[in-house]
Amino acid sequence: MAKTAVKEKSPSDIGLDTLLGHYKTMVLIRRFEESTYRKFREGKMGGYLHRYDGQEALVTALIPQLELPGDKILCTYRDHAHALLCGTSPRAIMAELMGRATGCALGKGGSMHLIDPDNGFLGGDGIVGGPVPISLGVGWALKYKNTKNVCVCYFGDGAMNQGGVHESFNMVGLYKLPVLYILENNQYAMGTSVSRSTGQPDFVKKAEAHGIAGERVDGMDFFTMWDAAKRALARIRETGEAYFLQVDCYRFVGHGVGDDNTQGWKFYRTEGEVHEWMKKDPIVKLGAYLKDAGVLPDELAEKIDQEAIAVVDDAVAFAEASPEPPLDSLYENVYS
Ligand SMILES: Cc1ncc(C[n+]2csc(CCOP(=O)(O)OP(=O)(O)O)c2C)c(N)n1
């Protein structure tokens, strides 16, 4: 049984029960991602697959603060966790990954193209930097319609040197659009580190050069991420102007399924570097906080883990039992 809580509120003024819920979500993401990798290796998924292990705090400490579906989310192909946080069911995500008709993109999108507009999730994008020009249009629409809503646009460090990203930033800064940029700075674009690709690695300066204010955040710490997101969202709702968070983080596994955990990463990063970052595991860190606060005894942590595994197993069973899209639906939901 849980000990009596020794702290009533966490640093970010989140009740401990609520915080425990966020911890559960992060555990679910980790277990979900591990399962997708196994299923891909079993040949159950076509296309490609990118995991979010290590980056869980970037979504878990931000998306629950949004007003969905009025607020909108865009992200990259590394999109499973974003969909989960927006409220897309684990079943619909897993079914999409397996190309089944019950998937959130009707089985036609796969891992990189999850989408759930009813929940404000405007989708993952297979094009590096792709979400940024789209955020310009979404931000424009939110402003034009006179809403107080915000578009949150997640994208990777590999996109920060792209022309389309800077052209979009310029217009977002010029027109003062309500977009929150979350630069998922996991230090690498496939096998290329920021230091090998970027003359000015202080990305905040690049946003500021386009009239978008910003700051740098430690994405391995749930509370730091929560507070930065909270301030940024309040500021955007107040001023209507864009904001930029350079969120420093790390992906614990390879870039994608072709960059195997045990082989590929050694060509561009050392095991020592990976293990140093793993010491900052956001789930372990939040778990330690909750344990210290008296609300996460070992038995409960184990129970939460088992429950997450059960949710993922259920999603897998649902997906495997679902039909593929019928052939005659091939031309449905396409423009022409
Ligand atoms: C325009 C474009 N160029 C190249 C690729 C191939 N590609 C896929 S992922 C990737 C690396 C992107 O890294 P980053 O933006 O840092 O995101 P991360 O994978 O680290 O989340 C590249 C080059 C692509 N999908 N789109």
Ligand SMILES: [Mg+2]
């Ligand atoms: Mg990256």
